Amino acid sequence: MTESSGTGSTSGSRSSSDSSTTGYAPETKELSAQETKILHRAIGGSALGNAVEWFDYAVYGYLAVYIAANFFPSEDGGASLLSTFAVLAASFIIRPIGGIVLGPLGDRIGRQKVLVLTVTMMSLATAAIGILPTFDTIGIMAPILLLVCRLVQGFSTGGEYGGAAVFMAEYAPDKRRGFFGSFLEFGTLAGTVAGATLCTLLNLGLGDDTMEAWGWRIPFLLTLPLGIVALWLRTRLEDSPVFAEAKAEGETVEEGASGGAVASLKTTLTYWQRILILMGFVLLLNIAYYTVLTFLPSYLSDTLGHSTTQSNFTLVVIMLIMMAIINPIGSLSDRIGRKPLLLAACVGYFVFSVPLFLLIINTGLVGQTIGLLGLGILLVIMCSCVSSTLPALFPTQVRYGAFAIGYNVSTSLFGGTAPLILTFLIDKTGSNLIPGWYMMLAAAIAFVPIMLMPETAGRSLRGTQCPGDNDAEIAAQGVELVGYKG
Numbered sequence: 001m002t003e004s005s006g007t008g009s010t011s012g013s014r015s016s017s018d019s020s021t022t023g024y025a026p027e028t029k030e031l032s033a034q035e036t037k038i039l040h041r042a043i044g045g046s047a048l049g050n051a052v053e054w055f056d057y058a059v060y061g062y063l064a065v066y067i068a069a070n071f072f073p074s075e076d077g078g079a080s081l082l083s084t085f086a087v088l089a090a091s092f093i094i095r096p097i098g099g100i101v102l103g104p105l106g107d108r109i110g111r112q113k114v115l116v117l118t119v120t121m122m123s124l125a126t127a128a129i130g131i132l133p134t135f136d137t138i139g140i141m142a143p144i145l146l147l148v149c150r151l152v153q154g155f156s157t158g159g160e161y162g163g164a165a166v167f168m169a170e171y172a173p174d175k176r177r178g179f180f181g182s183f184l185e186f187g188t189l190a191g192t193v194a195g196a197t198l199c200t201l202l203n204l205g206l207g208d209d210t211m212e213a214w215g216w217r218i219p220f221l222l223t224l225p226l227g228i229v230a231l232w233l234r235t236r237l238e239d240s241p242v243f244a245e246a247k248a249e250g251e252t253v254e255e256g257a258s259g260g261a262v263a264s265l266k267t268t269l270t271y272w273q274r275i276l277i278l279m280g281f282v283l284l285l286n287i288a289y290y291t292v293l294t295f296l297p298s299y300l301s302d303t304l305g306h307s308t309t310q311s312n313f314t315l316v317v318i319m320l321i322m323m324a325i326i327n328p329i330g331s332l333s334d335r336i337g338r339k340p341l342l343l344a345a346c347v348g349y350f351v352f353s354v355p356l357f358l359l360i361i362n363t364g365l366v367g368q369t370i371g372l373l374g375l376g377i378l379l380v381i382m383c384s385c386v387s388s389t390l391p392a393l394f395p396t397q398v399r400y401g402a403f404a405i406g407y408n409v410s411t412s413l414f415g416g417t418a419p420l421i422l423t424f425l426i427d428k429t430g431s432n433l434i435p436g437w438y439m440m441l442a443a444a445i446a447f448v449p450i451m452l453m454p455e456t457a458g459r460s461l462r463g464t465q466c467p468g469d470n471d472a473e474i475a476a477q478g479v480e481l482v483g484y485k486g
Helices: 033-062 064-071 077-093 095-109 111-129 141-171 174-215 217-221 223-235 241-248 260-269 272-303 308-336 339-362 365-389 396-415 418-429 434-452 471-476
Strands: none
Touching: 033 064, 033 111, 033 141, 033 174, 033 217, 033 223, 033 272, 064 077, 064 141, 064 174, 064 272, 077 095, 077 141, 077 272, 077 396, 077 418, 095 111, 095 141, 095 260, 095 396, 111 141, 111 217, 111 223, 141 174, 141 241, 141 365, 141 396, 174 217, 174 308, 174 365, 217 223, 241 396, 260 396, 272 308, 272 339, 272 365, 272 396, 272 418, 272 434, 308 339, 308 365, 339 365, 339 434, 418 434
């Protein structure tokens, strides 16, 4: 089989004059040692920034009980925890604003400049939580300051994930975009594992009383050195050749152009159909993500009454398994296409979400582990394809903005609110199966947008047309494309 591909990375010139019109650019040479070094640096800079983001989310989720005690003290522990998750949800409400501002900005001035800004804001806001005074010290101002920090973090994250995914996708060779793109989510899992492991070890070593008194601050403060390393990597990078070529050929809105910001946003929104497809898929992705990686720690300990240390350790083991298999699955998507894997995960969540939660609720450690592993495997199948699939839905001139807007609107509505909604519904219905039914419903909704997605495995990201739009034309030239059924 011959896959459509391009150098897609650091060659510095188009490998085919037709790539801007057909979305297909044949790979003409292997990457040099210098190009490989630059590619690896780009992958590392993107993945580490994402790891910092998810280190924060993991820490917030795993320390939710202590945050509740320090910022929302109440005799009703459920109400305190609900307030803590409400602050988390509030940070997601502002994410679309970050996406609307930072996404199109990344299409105008470049991906690298915006990514430097986002990792700086994100790291400082998260570290600041570690030095905040508590409710007992300054009263109502404590939760207000916590909310401010989360809002700054949410705004910066609105431009972080989309930019990192686009940056990584545009640097990766087309034939291996699935493999290299999966490292972004490897960074997500690494950040989550690091946060979960640190919180578990601190809990084990310090005990509940010390953790509630001051131990909860340590993980937030450690975000600062992690952010500095990510910032150092990103300042050493240049924009991707795909974006540089588009800018040189006048295919982007120039920085400082009259009405540039408005024109860029208007151009981005002309791709509203693709944005809606992205949002429909991200609905399932993020409900699964935030349920498994953010909500389950408190669900297992507070709702089901399991040992906090045992539950956290089990989840860490599950995530380590996910890390071990995510890159091979990403590589598999380069060979068989993204859609078969995304559909398999979607159908899996529809069929198995409730049975897997029944195992978690009604069985011992072995059954609980099997249930958690099932949810994790379905999640990692989707995650392995995200940063190779979603950026490829859009052409270069709007890729950052369209991705950031669609992803963050969907995430704010369905992802960040998942822990809050699930906690509320469990409290009102008394049913511990609510998370299973919620993910099943999300899978049913996401099936349609996944079916509507074009297959973009191997397609070039260069040019002003959406990858996959001209598959019939390319196939007529005698080139066999991954997933093309013409």
